[in-house]
Amino acid sequence: MRQRVIIFMIGILSFFSMRTKAQYDPSFVNYWAMTPFYNPAATGQDIMLNVYGAYSMQMTGFENAPSVMFAYVDMPLFFISPRHGAGLGFMKDQIGLFNHQKFYLQYAYHQPLWGGKLSGGIHLAMLSESFDGSELDLGESGDPAFPTNEVDGAGFDMNVGLQYAHKSWYVGFSMMHCTSPTVSLGEEEVNELKVSSSFYLMGGYNIRLKSPLYTIHTSAMLRSDIVGFRADITGRLAYHGSKFDMYGGLSYSPTNSVSFLLGGEFYGVNIGYAYEMYTSAIGAISGTHEVVIGYRTELNLFKKGKNKHKSVRIL
Numbered sequence: 001m002r003q004r005v006i007i008f009m010i011g012i013l014s015f016f017s018m019r020t021k022a023q024y025d026p027s028f029v030n031y032w033a034m035t036p037f038y039n040p041a042a043t044g045q046d047i048m049l050n051v052y053g054a055y056s057m058q059m060t061g062f063e064n065a066p067s068v069m070f071a072y073v074d075m076p077l078f079f080i081s082p083r084h085g086a087g088l089g090f091m092k093d094q095i096g097l098f099n100h101q102k103f104y105l106q107y108a109y110h111q112p113l114w115g116g117k118l119s120g121g122i123h124l125a126m127l128s129e130s131f132d133g134s135e136l137d138l139g140e141s142g143d144p145a146f147p148t149n150e151v152d153g154a155g156f157d158m159n160v161g162l163q164y165a166h167k168s169w170y171v172g173f174s175m176m177h178c179t180s181p182t183v184s185l186g187e188e189e190v191n192e193l194k195v196s197s198s199f200y201l202m203g204g205y206n207i208r209l210k211s212p213l214y215t216i217h218t219s220a221m222l223r224s225d226i227v228g229f230r231a232d233i234t235g236r237l238a239y240h241g242s243k244f245d246m247y248g249g250l251s252y253s254p255t256n257s258v259s260f261l262l263g264g265e266f267y268g269v270n271i272g273y274a275y276e277m278y279t280s281a282i283g284a285i286s287g288t289h290e291v292v293i294g295y296r297t298e299l300n301l302f303k304k305g306k307n308k309h310k311s312v313r314i315l
Contacts, residue, residue, distance in 0.1 A: 024195050025176065025223075026068040026093055028054060029251055029259045029274035030292045031202070032219040032234055036074055036087055036106060038200050039174035040121030041163035043108040044076040044085015052270075052294035061286040064096040074106065075299060083110045085121075101128040102157070116166035123159035123176075128152065129183045129193050151191065155181035161200075171203035198225040213240050217247070236261060243267070256280070263292070270294040 028034055034052065035042040051073045059065040074087030085108040093100040108121030130152035161174030177197045185191040204219035217236045223229065236249030246264035253259075257279055263272025276288035 024198070026056060026070075026091075027230065027232075027253075028056060028068075028070075029232075029261065029276050029288070029290050030054065030272055031221050031232060032204060032217070032236075033270070033272070033292060033294070034070075034072075035163075035170075035172065035202060036072065037070065037089065037091075038176070038202060038221070038223075039161035039163055039172045040087075040106040040123035040159055041108050041119040041161040041172055041174065042165075043074045043087040043106040043121050045108070045110060045117065045119060045163075045165060047076060047082065047299055048296045049073070049075045049299050050294065050296050052292070054290065054292040056288055056290040058276075058288040059286055060289060066093070066095040068093045078299060083112075084108075085110065085119075097132045099130045099132070101130075102126070103128075104157075113164070114166075116164060119163045119165070121161050121163075123161075125157040125159070127155045127157050127181060127183060127195070129154070129185060131185055131191070151185040153183040153185045153193070155183040155195075157181050157195070168208070169203070169205040172201075174200045174202075176200065196225045196227075198223060214238065215240065217249075230256060234259075234261070251276075257287070259288075265296075268296050270296065 025038075028037075031038060034054065053071040054068070055070075056068040057065070058067065069092045070089070071091075072087055072089030074085060076082045077084040077086055085106075087106040089102075089104050089106070091100075091102045102125050104123055104125035106121060106123045108119050110117045110119045156179060158178045159174060159176040160178060161172060163170060163172030175197060176199075177195045180195060180197050182192055182194045185193065200221065200223045202219070202221040204217065207216040207218065209215065215238045217238055218234065220231070220233045222231045230253060232251055232253045234249060234251040236247045238245060238247040244264055244266045247261070249261045251259040251261060251274070257276045259274050259276040261272065261274045263270065265271075270293065272292040274288075274290040274292075276290065278287055
């Protein structure tokens, strides 16, 4: 029994170590619809109130497999100026006996430039980290590296970003975890979690076809903490109906996975599903199931008929 526990801990700690480096932040297949999460400059970038949520169940079939829950809302601040955007969000990322939570506020300023918008944003967050050591059975081991009860800690975090968005394309760059926070777990502070800074480059382009009913949406994101990196390239074919929109597509992450996407927008409600199939030794069956749902509604009640445009992120 003890040997099984130690092997389990080695596996979890190895996976946790990987996530705290190049991939401390979760990798959503639908990153293209969640740009404010990775770049605060995208906060409140159009005249809509956006409410969005996502749930990702990773490495299905494995005991204590990781899962992520995410929710946020953002909007332009019309009572000040539509150039100002604000948002708030929450994320819960559970990996085995580890539990990562983040509460954050975001602000962005959007300056019209060359027919588009140049935006800058800041993200302020409180990280909450915990480890449930009560689930461990290490026999008579007194190693202080393995707590025997639940330990937790908190730390301050900050992200910054820039983005330029035009009618049919956008490109953005952000730096996450600028403060490189170190969170001490427990009152004795024996265990520490250090979060390294990471860099994100994201962009997208919408290709109009001969038929106005169809559009190809392309997007890509590159993330790195200098030590490691991950790239995602996505293409979606969208159908624009009179009452609803639908899309289907593929996403590819070299050396990591291939993903299949399906979803649409119905009366302002966005619903999507994605399955990420790993190309590594984990196998195709034990992939990631991801469900996203959002709601968008018009907010600009004072300037009807002006500044109307469709977000380059979402159908």
